[in-house]
Amino acid sequence: MTLLEQLAIQHPLFLAPMAGVSTAKLAAEVSNQGGLGSLGLGAASLASAKQQILETKALTNRPFQVNFFCHQSSLQDTPRNRTWIEHLKPQFEKFGAELPHDLDCIYPSFLDNDDYLNLVLDTQPKAVSFHFGIPHERQIKALKDAGIITMVSATNLAEAREIEAAGIDIIIAQGIEAGGHRGIFNENIDSGIKTADLVKLLAAHCSLPIVAAGGVMNGFQAQYLLNLGAAAVQLGTAFVQCKSSSANAAYRTALLSKPITQITSSISGRPARGIINAWAKSVDLPERVEVAPYPYAYDLGKQLNAAALKQGNSEYGAFWAGSNVIQVRELEATDLMNQLILEMNQYDE
Ligand SMILES: Cc1cc2nc3c(=O)[nH]c(=O)nc-3n(C[C@H](O)[C@H](O)[C@H](O)COP(=O)(O)O)c2cc1C
Incomplete structure (x- = not known):
């Protein structure tokens, strides 16, 4: 069975799950054009995750995927958190905001919370994908028994091999160009492999279907990777x-400012690629101390952004974007899908 048959979609185009950016409407628009729409639910409360899934189902009869984070939970490390809070003190002072005393684990890992597993089992999206790691064996079994297709991001061959051995159905090959968080299992090791090279590498070594992610902005680039x-x-x-x-x-x-992007872990505690803004200029300094672990650092990052926004400063937003952002187009999702399909067809002509 081909991947398209497995997922019951018409075109080999997935909307990336994007926590905080994807919506039910966006997911449904992509699915309704024959691609695979996505919901990034890694940062969503259980109630919000449920609402987004139900809303998507109301907007499309077509398949879509939902996405969660499988990070290894770090224990609360107050001294390390405090060191990081102190490092950001000048920014909080600049905006007249109070410094927090400690940081919270704002995103639970799918590994530690079966409420999200039960939500998926109850609502039955076609597929579920994971970032930062692989779910527990029993969680994978429960998903497979329910007929839900499983996918996990890999940034190198070792991760892909683990994914294959765990019985996952599809590998998302995330290249270094990708916007947002690196899917690396261990945030201290990154092979930094380009999307095209990763596709070739994983296609040569793995038998699972490979989905390429990172730096694709048009149908020509998509077809090249296919x-x-x-x-x-x-x-x-x-x-x-x-x-x-x-x-x-x-x-x-x-996004439209012809920006450059950079990978930093200063915003969330895990490396992620986004548009260079005040974070790079005033926080990510050479003398930067050890960043608080993910997602504790993200708690502080969001508080700083909120304080800045209150003063009319949007320079501390986490504007995740891939290295190819310069090719972004202002199109409705439906039109963008049609354009991508047209370009893919033209590539081989
Ligand atoms: C704004 C934004 C948010 C993202 N959030 C998630 C997420 O919640 N889960 C996930 O697996 N990947 C997330 N990613 C990474 C994407 O899955 C994908 O790897 C990446 O967008 C591909 O690169 P591109 O942005 O150059 O297309 C995000 C990417 C962006 C740009």
Whole structure:
């Protein structure tokens, strides 16, 4: 069975799950055009996750995927958190905001919380994908028994081999160009492999279908990766500019500003690629102390952004974007899908 048959979709195009950016409407628009829409639920409360899934189901009869984070939970390390809070003190003072005493684990891992597993089992999306690691064996079994297709991000061959051995159905090959968080299992080791090279590598060594993610902004780039052995392509940044994403005005302006991107762990505690802004200029300094672990650092990052926004400063937003953001287009998701399909067809002509 091909990947398209397995997922019951018409085109090998996935909307990347984007926590905080994807919406039910965006997911449904992609699914309704024959691609695989996605909901990034890694940062969502249980109630919000349920609402988003039900809303998507109301907007499309077609398959879509939901996405969660499988990070290894770090224990509360107050001294390390305090050191990081102190490092950001000048920024909080600049905005007249109070410094928190400690940081919270704002995102539970799917590994530690079966409420999200039960939600997936209850609502039965076609597929579920995971970032930062692999679910527990019993969780994978429960998903497979329910007929739900499983996918996990890999950034190198070792991770892909673990994914295959765990009985997952599909590998998302996330290249170094990708916007947002690196899917690396261990945040201290990153092979930094480019999307095209990763597709070739994983296609040569693995028997599972490979979905290419990272730096794809048009159908020509998508078809190139399909020709290298990818079974489908997943696009994130290209869809952030669509009206139905929840990106705010400052994020949209930044995307269109011909920006450069950089990978930093200063914002959340895990490496992620985004548009260079005040974080790079005033926090990510050479003398930077050890960042608090994920997602504790993200708690502080969000508090700093909120304090800055109160003073009318949007320079501390986490504007995740891939290295190819310069090719972003201002299109509705439906039109973008049609354009991508057209370009893919033209590639081989
Ligand atoms: C705004 C944004 C948020 C993202 N959030 C998630 C997420 O919640 N889960 C996930 O697995 N990947 C997430 N990613 C990474 C994407 O799955 C994908 O790897 C990436 O978007 C591909 O690169 P591109 O942005 O150049 O298309 C995010 C990417 C962006 C741009």
